[in-house]
Amino acid sequence: MAAIIETRNLTKIYGGKVKALDDLNISIEEGEVYGLLGPNGAGKTTTINLLVTRIAPTSGTAIVNGFDIVKNSLEVRKSIGVVPQDLTTDEDLSGFENLKMVSQFYDVPAEEAKERIHKLLSMVSLDDVKDRLVRQYSGGMRKRLELIAGLVHDPKILFLDEPTLGLDVTTRTQMWKYVREIQEKLDVTIILTSHYLEEVDALANRISIIDHGKVLATGTSEELKSNLKGDIILATMKTDKDAETLMKYPGAIEAKENGPRAVRLKVQNSDEELPKIIQYISGNSLSITRLTVQKPTLDDVFLEYTGSEIRSEEPTDSRQEMMNLRRLRR
Amino acid sequence: MSGLGPLTSRELKKWYRNPVSLLTGLIQPFFWLALFGSAFSKISAFGPTLLDGAPNYITYILGGVLTIIGLFTALFSGVNLIFDRRLGVLGRFLIAPIRRSSIVFSKIFASSARILVQVGILILAALLIPNGLEFKHGFTVLDALILIAAVMLVALIFTSIFTTLAVRITRPDTIFGVINLVNLPLLFVSYAMFPPGLMAGWLSDAAKYNPVSWSAEAIRTVVINGTLTASQMHSVGVWLGGLAILATILLLMAYFVSENEIRE
Numbered sequence: 061m062a063a064i065i066e067t068r069n070l071t072k073i074y075g076g077k078v079k080a081l082d083d084l085n086i087s088i089e090e091g092e093v094y095g096l097l098g099p100n101g102a103g104k105t106t107t108i109n110l111l112v113t114r115i116a117p118t119s120g121t122a123i124v125n126g127f128d129i130v131k132n133s134l135e136v137r138k139s140i141g142v143v144p145q146d147l148t149t150d151e152d153l154s155g156f157e158n159l160k161m162v163s164q165f166y167d168v169p170a171e172e173a174k175e176r177i178h179k180l181l182s183m184v185s186l187d188d189v190k191d192r193l194v195r196q197y198s199g200g201m202r203k204r205l206e207l208i209a210g211l212v213h214d215p216k217i218l219f220l221d222e223p224t225l226g227l228d229v230t231t232r233t234q235m236w237k238y239v240r241e242i243q244e245k246l247d248v249t250i251i252l253t254s255h256y257l258e259e260v261d262a263l264a265n266r267i268s269i270i271d272h273g274k275v276l277a278t279g280t281s282e283e284l285k286s287n288l289k290g291d292i293i294l295a296t297m298k299t300d301k302d303a304e305t306l307m308k309y310p311g312a313i314e315a316k317e318n319g320p321r322a323v324r325l326k327v328q329n330s331d332e333e334l335p336k337i338i339q340y341i342s343g344n345s346l347s348i349t350r351l352t353v354q355k356p357t358l359d360d361v362f363l364e365y366t367g368s369e370i371r372s373e374e375p376t377d378s379r380q381e382m383m384n385l386r387r388l389r390r
Numbered sequence: 391m392s393g394l395g396p397l398t399s400r401e402l403k404k405w406y407r408n409p410v411s412l413l414t415g416l417i418q419p420f421f422w423l424a425l426f427g428s429a430f431s432k433i434s435a436f437g438p439t440l441l442d443g444a445p446n447y448i449t450y451i452l453g454g455v456l457t458i459i460g461l462f463t464a465l466f467s468g469v470n471l472i473f474d475r476r477l478g479v480l481g482r483f484l485i486a487p488i489r490r491s492s493i494v495f496s497k498i499f500a501s502s503a504r505i506l507v508q509v510g511i512l513i514l515a516a517l518l519i520p521n522g523l524e525f526k527h528g529f530t531v532l533d534a535l536i537l538i539a540a541v542m543l544v545a546l547i548f549t550s551i552f553t554t555l556a557v558r559i560t561r562p563d564t565i566f567g568v569i570n571l572v573n574l575p576l577l578f579v580s581y582a583m584f585p586p587g588l589m590a591g592w593l594s595d596a597a598k599y600n601p602v603s604w605s606a607e608a609i610r611t612v613v614i615n616g617t618l619t620a621s622q623m624h625s626v627g628v629w630l631g632g633l634a635i636l637a638t639i640l641l642l643m644a645y646f647v648s649e650n651e652i653r654e
């Protein structure tokens with residue numbers, strides 16, 4: 061398969077100081093769902109904004125659908141659909157009017173636009189409210205409208221920047237269903253950013269973990285997990301002293317505290333190591349209250365590469381508040 | 391791929407769907423005429439010489455009020471751009487394959503269209519009120535064209551300036567500050583409200599260079615005189631010419647600034 065997006069030492073420095081992207085080199089293949097995973101401030105939105113020509117790179121460039129983002133931004137814009145992190149639909153127009161306006165930006169013939177808009181509206185179950193002003197939409201409805209606003213001109217590539225930010229868990233799962241449906245039915249390449257691990261895990265074929273503007277790892281979810289080389293064993297002990305003793309278990313690749321009296325051991329292979337751990341526990345007369353074996357999750361992958369835990373369940377209103385604040389700061 | 395059509399239609403929809411703006415737009419002309427017509431009616435006592443031969447003060451002041459209505463609407467033409475940026479809508483426009491200048495020009499055109507409607511309502515209102523507008527010497531098609539051209543040129547001049555400012559200004563309070571700084575000087579240092587003979591010498595001198603005066607005087611000349619003499623035609627030509635040159639320069643500025651500078 062051919063790369064439909066390729067970045068070449070893509071770098072963005074804001075205001076001469078903040079290095080948001082640092083020589084980024086990624087390659088995205090046609091037809092895949094590609095996930096960019098990273099904590100707040102990692103440079104996800106910056107990457108997307110550069111690729112969609114919303115901002116210009118400080119140095120380096122990228123080729124999107126065969127066009128250079130610096131030299132040929134207009135052609136890039138024609139071949140892509142974008143669902144930005146912030147809301148972009150006009151509250152004073154109806155859902156239908158918003159989509160209609162976007163279709164006119166792309167010179168979609170009126171008849172074709174109408175047909176396509178209706179198809180998209182029913183795909184995300186908004187047909188009933190299409191003539192209502194967007195101001196009267198719920199947060200979830202608004203996000204669904206944003207999702208299809210990036211699709212009215214039949215783009216080859218769709219960029220989704222945090223498509224489920226601020227949505228509750230049910231609505232989020234519903235959005236995933238729509239994204240999958242879009243990918244299957246409309247045959248687009250999707251680039252998705254998120255800091256929800258489950259989201260990237262559920263939707264993306266391939267994932268890049270980025271932090272501080274650099275790619276730390278790329279691969280399928282399975283590859284990333286197997287790269288970790290090892291399983292996790294979680295044990296909770298009766299006393300602090302017992303926990304300390306278990307931390308000294310010699311067969312562990314790594315031992316960490318994991319809460320009060322809880323220990324997190326990383327071992328090569330849990331199936332072989334577990335009996336030995338049990339022997340060690342009884343040999344040292346430790347009292348254990350709980351023992352769990354964990355195959356690595358994307359969480360662990362993330363922790364491994366970025367050295368910090370991503371919080372997958374942030375309270376929605378505080379995120380929302382941050383979004384609003386960011387907007388007001390402009 | 392210009393985007394001008396859909397963006398202008400969006401602006402207009404937002405305007406006529408807002409019941410408050412529609413209502414104030416309807417009431418405002420009556421308000422202004424009632425206010426100015428009666429507040430300064432004593433000027434009529436100075437006689438027709440001071441009023442350039444106008445039969446009453448409303449007739450005299452119509453050119454001024456039309457220009458000022460155009461001016462004040464134009465001053466606010468950039469505000470929507472700032473809110474589009476704040477609300478994120480601008481982001482959608484910037485990722486679309488449209489000319490960047492169409493974002494700014496849609497505001498210029500929509501504001502001009504609003505001004506045109508207000509001009510129509512104001513003239514109607516002036517004709518309807520007692521002791522109102524009188525075309526003593528008739529009103530020709532050419533007069534009407536001159537009147538519309540004058541207001542529209544003022545509209546283009548100030549919408550260009552204020553939408554261009556909004557390309558760079560990101561805070562609503564900043565642009566409101568600028569509007570408040572210039573609106574009254576533009577109004578009072580001009581021949582929009584008072585005959586030059588009633589103004590302090592320095593004020594009258596300064597007012598000569600204000601495009602608001604040019605428009606007000608041009609409209610006043612055609613409204614009062616109907617068919618123009620050659621010398622009146624010449625003055626009107628100079629005023630409109632000045633307005634047209636200024637408008638062209640400022641529209642070009644708006645074009646280049648918006649093509650290159652507009653961002654979130």
Ligand SMILES: Nc1ncnc2c1ncn2[C@@H]1O[C@H](COP(=O)(O)OP(=O)(O)OP(=O)(O)O)[C@@H](O)[C@H]1O
Nearest residue numbers: 074078080098099100101102103104105106107255
């Ligand atoms: N317009 C800007 N001016 C200055 N600095 C910026 C600007 N936009 C982003 N940054 C900085 O660049 C870095 C990367 O930001 P970016 O928005 O790309 O992160 P992100 O991964 O999308 O984060 P989030 O998960 O919060 O959306 C951050 O340190 C941020 O503060």
Ligand SMILES: [Mg+2]
Nearest residue numbers: 104105145222
């Ligand atoms: Mg972001």
